[in-house]
Amino acid sequence: MDTNTPALRFRPATDDDVDALVALVTSAYRGDASRAGWTTEADLLDGERIDAGVLRGDIARARSQVVLAEHAGRLLACAHVADDDGRGYFGMFAVDPRQQGGGIGRALLAECERIARERWGLATMRMTVIDARDELIAWYERRGYRRTGEHSPFPYGDTLFGIPRRDDLRFEYLEKAL
Known part of the structure; x- marks a missing residue:
């Protein structure tokens, strides 16, 4: 960790x-407040970034x-880690901008990897990232994640994922052996 961390x-x-999590995740990815950091999606998506009901489900779910x-x-960051059919899932990653x-x-990423590896005995962590987010993908690559070459379409029309500002969005899967 950085000596200033x-x-x-x-x-x-x-x-x-x-409520605090919804505010944190929104501030990290949407609107002008997100531009204070480098993880903003404000040029790609408008609308909500996280749904409180989905978040409650993630909190209550086993593994x-x-x-x-x-x-x-003071809440500075959050992430969701889960067992997804025998592989670790990492998402909802947000740091105060x-x-x-x-x-x-x-x-925080290292802590989530530790939970997946030590608590649940999982050998792999997997996530999806909008493939237009080159800087973010490079950050994950520096932490040992690799691009799998697998993609899934962006769910256009489902506002749960935000309101796209571009018509070329898709998700790319990244993976790391734990």
Whole structure:
């Protein structure tokens, strides 16, 4: 971790955290607030980034954990890790835009990998990333993820994933051996 990275406390989210999580994820990816960091999708998508009902389901599901990274009681980052048919799933990754670039995301990703490997005995972590996000994919590659060459279409018309600003979006699968 970067020497300037605050000491983080990781904990599982509860239903009481849902409103703060929706606000954090939205601030990291949508609208002008997201432009303070480098993970913004504001040029690609409008609308909501996370649905509170889906989030509650992820919190309640077996072999699924929404992990919070906090410092001094303040929520700085979150991610969802789960067992998806025998492989780790990583998603809903968000770091407060004002805190990005200091190692918080790297530490949270490592914690999620640890949970999948040690708690659930999973050998692989998998995720999807919008393939137009070259800088983000490169960040994951520096952490050992590889592009699988597998893609899935962006769910145009399903506002649960946002409102596309482009017609060429699709997801790419990234994977890492744990």
